[in-house]
Amino acid sequence: APAAGWPLWEVFVRSSRGLSHVHAGSLHAPDADMAVRNARDLYTRRNEGVSLWVVPASAIIASDPDAKGQFFESPQGKDYRHATYYTKSEGVKHL
Amino acid sequence: MSSDSATRITPGNALRPEDIAAAGTRADPDVAAYALRLGDDALVLAQRLGWWISRAPELEEDVALGNIALDLIGHARSFLSYAGSADGRTEDDLAYWRKETEFRSAHLMEQPNGDFARTIARQLAVSFYSFELYTALQHSADPTLAAIAAKAVKEVDYHRDHSAQWVLRLGLGTDESRRRMIRALELTWPYVGELFDDDELVLSLGGRAVLPSALKPPFDRGITAVLRKAELEVPAVPAAPGGGRRGQHSEHLGYLLAEMQVLAREHPGATW
Numbered sequence: 001a002p003a004a005g006w007p008l009w010e011v012f013v014r015s016s017r018g019l020s021h022v023h024a025g026s027l028h029a030p031d032a033d034m035a036v037r038n039a040r041d042l043y044t045r046r047n048e049g050v051s052l053w054v055v056p057a058s059a060i061i062a063s064d065p066d067a068k069g070q071f072f073e074s075p076q077g078k079d080y081r082h083a084t085y086y087t088k089s090e091g092v093k094h095l
Numbered sequence: 096m097s098s099d100s101a102t103r104i105t106p107g108n109a110l111r112p113e114d115i116a117a118a119g120t121r122a123d124p125d126v127a128a129y130a131l132r133l134g135d136d137a138l139v140l141a142q143r144l145g146w147w148i149s150r151a152p153e154l155e156e157d158v159a160l161g162n163i164a165l166d167l168i169g170h171a172r173s174f175l176s177y178a179g180s181a182d183g184r185t186e187d188d189l190a191y192w193r194k195e196t197e198f199r200s201a202h203l204m205e206q207p208n209g210d211f212a213r214t215i216a217r218q219l220a221v222s223f224y225s226f227e228l229y230t231a232l233q234h235s236a237d238p239t240l241a242a243i244a245a246k247a248v249k250e251v252d253y254h255r256d257h258s259a260q261w262v263l264r265l266g267l268g269t270d271e272s273r274r275r276m277i278r279a280l281e282l283t284w285p286y287v288g289e290l291f292d293d294d295e296l297v298l299s300l301g302g303r304a305v306l307p308s309a310l311k312p313p314f315d316r317g318i319t320a321v322l323r324k325a326e327l328e329v330p331a332v333p334a335a336p337g338g339g340r341r342g343q344h345s346e347h348l349g350y351l352l353a354e355m356q357v358l359a360r361e362h363p364g365a366t367w
Contacts (some may be wrong), residue, residue, distance in 0.1 A: 006153060027155055030264060037260065038155040041162055 008057040009035040012041055016050045026057065110173035112186060118178060118239075122188075126237055128199075128296055129304050131189070132340060133228075134174030135200035136190045139348070140189060140221060142355050146208055156211075163218070166250040173243040188262035191359035195349045196342040197345035202335060203286035205348040209279065212272070215261045216279035222254035223317045224290050227310040229291040236302040266325030276313055280322075281330040289337035296340075 006028040010022055012021035024043045029035035035054040044052065122130060144164035147347075151157040175186040203221060208214045229251055232244035265276040291311045297304045315329075321327060338344070 006155075028153055033262070034155075034260060037257070038159065042155065042156050045162070067342060 003093055006030050009054045010057050011039040012053040014051040021053050097211040112176040115176040122181045124178050124181050127178045129140045130174045131176040134171045135198050135269045136204050137167040139200040139204040163254050170247045177239050186252040191356045195344055199340055201289050201339045202337055212265050212275040212279035215258055216283040218258040219262055220287050222258050222313055226255050227313045228305055250291040262321055266327045281332055284330045284332050288334040320326035
């Protein structure tokens with residue numbers, strides 16, 4: 001849609017068996033109330049969901065895909081982050 | 096429960112048109128005439144709304160209007176299946192092989208779509224009327240009518256919300272959307288009165304039908320509340336003559352039926 005159109009919303013659905021809300025897709029709506037209604041039509045028409053969240057896409061801050069390497073670098077070689085150096089005190093039985 | 100699948104389609108316990116046909120219950124002729132009115136209202140409005148699909152202001156609204164049209168087709172199929180049971184006609188016989196003068200829909204249903212505001216004004220009136228009608232008809236002494244109404248009322252509640260949300264947005268939106276909403280209400284309201292006319296048929300049906308005039312007070316309360324929120328007023332416009340329940344229609348219905356019926360009439364006896 002052009003700039004004058006409706007803003008974009010991201011939709012999260014928690015299914016009837018699901019423990020968490022999962023991103024289901026996006027839609028356009030003039031405001032939050034209409035976004036929830038549109039999400040119900042577009043993403044839960046077959047009874048998939050029991051709970052819906054809509055978030056204006058502009059409110060979501062994403063990580064930078066180009067910085068993926070540094071950003072998500074594994075903790076390998078950072079053993080000091082793990083509690084592996086500690087020795088058990090004497091007399092502590094159930095640790 | 097096996098129905099807990101993530102993508103299940105729940106049939107529920109609601110009555111389907113196929114169940115009505117299979118039940119073999121024959122409606123008595125007066126009940127059938129009444130069911131025909133209700134079915135024709137839903138059928139004609141569904142045909143109008145189907146036009147919007149691919150033409151709505153946004154994709155999301157295509158889906159919403161399409162959903163409403165499909166719900167209405169469902170209501171029409173149930174009522175027409177039951178109406179046809181009186182004399183052995185199917186829902187398709189009734190939809191495709193009756194002439195304009197044999198349709199019993201109210202004039203409001205056949206009104207042109209106009210712009211989006213005009214479609215919404217028509218939806219506002221019809222959905223608030225239908226909600227009151229089906230709420231009452233759930234208690235009909237005729238069990239089939241009661242069962243159809245019990246299913247329809249939940250869907251119509253959603254239609255009501257959809258139209259009310261849009262009246263608020265158009266009414267409180269821009270100067271242009273507000274101007275169009277006001278105009279749309281003025282063009283729609285002459286046809287609202289016909290919905291509440293009592294006649295011999297409904298009076299003779301007693302507890303099996305809902306007296307249309309009894310629906311007017313709750314309808315007025317609901318509409319007034321929505322319009323007040325949208326800072327709009329019920330338009331003071333004179334009523335149109337009506338006559339749909341007697342088969343006297345405006346020129347709009349003939350064109351609508353020609354389009355709706357053309358394929359069935361080109362290929363009589365075909366199955367699909």
